[in-house]
Amino acid sequence: MRKFKFSALALIFVMTLATAANAAVPETVTCRVEIDRAVLPPGGPQNVVLKVTLDAPRAPVQAGRPRVNIALVLDQSGSMGGTKLEMAKAAAIEAVSRLDKNDVFSLITYDTNVHTLVPAQRVRNINHILRAIRQIEAGGNTALFGGVSQGAAEIRKYIEGDYIHRVVLLSDGLANVGPRLPGDLGRLGSGLFKENISVTTVGVGTDYNEDLMAQLAQRSDGNTYFAETGADLPRIFARELGNVLNVVAKQVILTITLPGGVKPVEIIGREGRIKGNKIELSMNQLYGGQEKFALIEVRLPESWAGKTLNVARAKVNYHDPYTMEIRTSTGIATAKFTNDPAKVEASTNVKVVRDYQLNLNAMAQEKAIELSDQGKPAAAVQALRESAAKLKVYGGKYQDEQLIEEAKEAEVQADTLERQGMSKKSRKILRTKSYQMKNQQMQE
């Protein structure tokens, strides 16, 4: 946990330039850089948290939406039989009916083998697709890797077109044919990310491998969902499709440049690359109206009261699927130093603190899973309780309801863990929530 030092009594002016060079044009993604405290005490080197926010505009109403290229990969192994498969089919049919003629759809199912029921094609003959979906029957093993691979192969048939590429994977079981380690599927996700293909993973029931599903989604910048029963599937599919049809920026590359003296420490909750004084993060897409951010801890050089310091400059490059142009937007943050602790205190940016704490909580959840997996349930409970306590402190200090709410939830998680141990279901909820938090997955 980061400690905030309140040393001298210097007065500081902080300017957080929530820029947007082209703020006048509303349909651009804007880029903001904020510091957890806008005013800092002078003195020796200190760590601060930067929040770089990308605000995606709402999708323009009048323009036609970007075309999508979706591969639906369904698990049809024996365990999917019954309601789960029926609901999955209903959800798939619902999803297909929302696509239009210019979109590309493919349907792959897998058991022990992989079957391409609908090869990638424009959604012209919808009846043919619906018939293929209805014919799916359950039976056999779980060749998840092969299914995703085939899904990606179908996507690649239209990879050159200006589509939003997406594989939607649904599974309820453990992969038992082909690579099955979360890390391996994560590597596949990394590879697909480089081709601008995102994999959204939907786990059904309590027997699937949530680590694998979360890693695959995370590395490829897709979403991940946990559907306890088949009944949740239509809602999840609708939400996922809503997201995909609402993409306003593709191939997003965020570069944060730190001026001399400011050193990067850590990227919190996201994968990124630190190279010298540059930090680079990439995302496959931004959804309309979404706020995505990256939290970065940096170390500031020794400063004196009255000094103004450029802390970071952020630049975002992305591909606009509406105009087919590469767009750029920048943001900058500067901090001032003062000896007045009251001003330092007053400058606290609650939103940054909140997101930082929530991300730390997400990491605590992952830590708890890890400890519980290692057979240390007491330590896992401890990790959750500590995180809850911290959330509570900050929630109380800044009168932030969301933090207090999360603190309560973390308490409940700790209590449940203490009483019943880590159940399959709570492990899935923790894993999914932590991923959704770190990735700022759109909620309803």
Add this chain to the structure above:
Amino acid sequence: MAGRPSILIFWTLLLIPTLILAGVAFRLLSHEQERIRRNSADALLDQARVIARSIDLSLETVQENLTGSLLDIPPGDIEPRLMSWERLNPLVRNVFIFHPEGGLEYPERSIASTQEERQFIDRFSPLFSGRLSFGFNKLSKEGTTVQASSRKKLYALSRETQPTQSTTKSGWIPWFSDNRLYILGWVRQNETEPVYGVELELMVLLSRLTAEFPENSRPGTALVLMDGSHTPIHQSGPLETDGDKTPVGRIMVSPHLPHWTITAFTGKDASGTGQSFLILSLILVGILLTAIVSGGILITRLTLQNIKDARQKTSFVASVSHELKTPLTSIRMYAELLLSKRIKDPDKQHHYLEVIVQESGRLTRLINNVLDFGKLEQGKKKYHPTPFDMVVFLEELIRTHEIRIQNTGLQIIKEFSMGSFTVNTDRDAMEQVVLNLLDNALKYAGRGQFIKFILIREGNDIQVKLQDDGPGIAPNTREQVFKKFFRADNSLTTVQPGSGLGLSIARQMLRDLGGDLTIEPDLRKGACFTIRIPFDETD
């Protein structure tokens, strides 16, 4: 009787070749089945070989192209170029630049390095620490002139525009760390330059390879790509391979994926066509055998029937001759006596004449039976139905034969129901039927007490029953008495004369007239025959 041994010989001659034929057919079929199974396994292995070749080729192409691209990077541009590859190329997992003197230049282990980079450095630490030379394995090559397969030479020819005296070195290293495979490619422009290269993103490579894996839809088979520890990576084919199925063969995939195999499995229903071929052939052989055997049975039955018929006809001729001879002898003897005029007593003369008339009546009936039998057999018997009252008919008949019956010592009992018993049928035929039954009764029931005539109506039928309390008929021969030539006692040893035709003719005639003749099945003593004839509704 000479037929039996010949039939036995016939059967032996038929059965032995048939069984040999069946055995040979079965052996051939199972050989054929085995051959088909082997062929199908061979075909599966051939397919596995083709897939392995194609994977090997793909890997080789990928690696050669990557090596080529690595060598094409201008020396001053290596780091940015490699970093951009790492960011954009799905096949590249990690990149590195290593200087034999200075150690690892990129990625450097620092606070800023990612977990992946740290693991990468650890994974290949024997190489990156300089403990192991990059060219340690034999998959490395020097320059572009390599000892290579003809295919590689062809590639080299197609790529090489001018012969170069280059000192480049390159190689690919399949690397095991934590029992997992990683593949590292490296190049070195010359001795003074650093070694640099890429780590392949194996999962992406596998993902591409599995998506290209050809479909195998043969039932009961599976082709499985397995890694070095026999863990399935990808399966093609409907057979479930979990459990302890033993593979029919393993094909090594490529030296670039050490110990990886394409493993072929077949199940019970593997050679689907072979199975149906066997079933079809077995059915055909079965039909053939059945035809031969049933033909044999049919011939034997016919032969036996003919033998039996011939025997019965012989016996028939003998008994009919005997039957004809007896009355003729009597008639001739009495006629000669009367002709010699030595008999003066008028009573005796009268008695002799009566015997002559009686015996000629018997002769007539016998001849009628034989004639009727002939007509019935040929279907030429003609009937002349006339309506008459059964009661009157029976009364007349009994009166005519009263003396004959009484002479045998039998009492006549009549049980006629009340009511109308008019029938419309051939009166002569009816008379012949009743007389045949009566003759039988007199012949066989002579030691009994009575002969009973019963007349009743049942439904639309009129039934005339002739019952006696004689020795009766053995239960197992009750139905056979209606067969022609059949005689309840052995015809050659019997004391009673007869042709064995009477009951057969009687039943045939009644059936022709719409009635029937049956025997009461469970009578404790004696015999009872029932004549059934339709009631004349028009009356």
